[in-house]
Amino acid sequence: MTAPRPVEPEDATATSWVAEEWSEGPVTPPERDPFYTAPDGWETVACGTVLRTRPVRLALFGRLRQRIDAWQLLFRTRDLENRPHVSVTTVLLPADSGRGSAGGRPLLSYQCAIDAVSGRSFPSYALRWHAHARGTVPQFEFLLALHAMRLGWTVTIPDHEGAEGHWGAPSEPGYCTLDAVRATLSFERAASPADTPVAMWGYSGGGLASSWAAEGVAEHAPELNVVGAVLGSPVGDPASAFLRLNGTPYAALPILVVAGLRRTYPDFDRLLHRYVTAEGLAVLTSVERMTTMAAIVRLRGYDFSRHTTLPLTELVALPEMVAIFDEIRPGGTAPEFPMLVVQATHDQIIAVDDVDGQVRRYRDAGASVEYLRDRTSEHITLLPLSVPLSLAWLADRVAGRPPAPGITTTVFSIATQRRSVAGYGSMASTLLRAVLRRPIRSHTRRRPRTR
The missing domain is CATH 1.10.260.130 (434 Repressor (Amino-terminal Domain))
Incomplete structure (x- = not known):
């Protein structure tokens, strides 16, 4: 196995690599897949550097292959002690994408609820065609990422626990997520400028990872143009x-x-x-x-x-x-961009009091947080019901519309909100296309508008 050859960097203080493209072979768990092994010299490159790439075929529940363009990027990141680590992110592009087609589209980093330490639970494995990953949460969340892509987003889905499965660790998921964004922006097939609007979204364990990513932007990746984050039931404590x-x-x-x-x-x-x-x-x-x-x-x-x-x-x-x-308790650092937090008051897994506390810590630190609480949903149902509203809220941030900071609203059901009702039909259309294995293309007229 040959390492990528180094390229003369434009900046003498940085090092870049030519990524090696891998043809797809049998679907092998990460523990045995050589793609996850970093090439020689990877420790010396900057965080977010792409070390290796490959096109992949993705499928709903490992069986219903999706007609989209998908690539995986092995990239350099860091751990809690600032030691070099690697991870993988999966980049989704529309079925009609060509080289450079992502230019002008905002980037959504979707953090799945991995909630396990086995490599079979990582999105980079669980989302692949013929993956044996029964019982993984990312397989259920894949449809949400497809829907976001159909609405005009380029989507990147990081293995935010890193290659070693550090579930529950503080800060590390944030570093990994932000470095996955860096890698995606630099990936030639995505061809996105450095100032591309970036949004982050995750639910439950993915909401916790998105919390750490939001808190880590100023220190770890201040050059990114992060416009907002949606934290769904983000654990709190x-x-x-x-x-x-x-x-x-x-x-x-x-x-x-x-x-x-x-x-x-x-x-x-x-x-x-x-x-x-x-x-x-x-x-x-x-x-x-x-x-x-x-x-x-x-x-x-x-x-x-x-x-x-x-x-x-x-x-x-x-x-x-x-x-x-x-x-490991999030909420100690105030991001400089607005956030939306969504939580069910009768959540059987994540206590609303714990999420109330996380929101309170953010606001006490000076963050702009809009908080929406739902009285009739519980943990499982709130995620799909909150999809249209979450994506609409992020689209507003891309368009530069001001949020409603400091507002806490408790509603009977998020499903009755105007933006939710308007979006369920579009979600059903995405589901139908995915089940029938029709091409998933983005609708230009629905793209979140950039400033």
């Missing part, structure tokens, strides 16, 4: 969710976070070995191979305290644990 979901039908979700944090914090892993029994450690190891839904089914009602030598409330109160839980 992972430590609170851990205690609240333990022993419930969704007990697997905090266990998956713990499995990811073991990979991020060596001290955390040592702490677990001290206070968790061998049976409990075996449970943590077992979920590393599971998709999200498989883990939820397997660990339904699981009580982690059965396998700890301290009561759970005492374990999470240890100073080392408190420090980590404080670090």
Whole structure:
């Protein structure tokens, strides 16, 4: 396997690479796919540098192949300790795209709810034709990305946990997301200028990743023209969710976070070995191979305290644990662009009080946040119901229309909002085209207008 050959950089302080295009072979999980292995010398290049590219075929639920142009980019990013890492993003272009066709279209970075540490749950694998990824959330969210592309966006979908599956880590998902945006903007097939309007959107675990991306722009990627972010049910307080979901039908979700944090914090892993029994450690190891839904089914009602030598409330109160839980709580930094937060008041997975707290922290730090709460939806239904409104809100930011900062509104149902009702027919049309495997083309007249 040959490494990309270096090219003389235009700026003497930077290094660039010619990306190597890979023809598509068998769909192999990331752990065994050589595409995910960085070429020699990758550590010395800048964050966001494209190291390798390949065209890919994508499909709904791994079976219904979609008639779009899709590419994957291996790019350089960084971890929490500023050590070089790599990740992959999947770029969606309309079926009628040609080289340079993305010019003039805004870029949407959609963060899926990966919510697992297995490579089979990464979007770059789960969205591919013939992928064996049953029970992964990105397969359900793929339709939303197709719909955004049909409305005029270029879409990039990053593996925001990085190649090592650091689920639950602070900041890292933001670095990874922003570097995926950098990589996409520089990718020749997308051909987007550096000042292209960029929007970010994610729900649940993807909303948490989008929170970190929004908070990281000023420090990590200030050159990006980020115009807004939509955070759907963005977790708010992972430590609170851990205690609240333990022993419930969704007990697997905090266990998956713990499995990811073991990979991020060596001290955390040592702490677990001290206070968790061998049976409990075996449970943590077992979920590393599971998709999200498989883990939820397997660990339904699981009580982690059965396998700890301290009561759970005492374990999470240890100073080392408190420090980590404080670090993984979003909301400490105010982005310089507006945000929309959407949350169900009767969410069975993410407590509305935790999201209220995240919004309050943003506003106290000086951020412009519009907050919409829904009284009749719950966690699963709010995502599809909020799609038209979320995309319309982002389109307004691209067009330069002012948001409504500092407004908190609680509605009977987001489905009754004018922009929601107007968009459901278009969503149904996208679903029909995807199921019938018709070409997914963007409607020029519906493109979000740039300033």
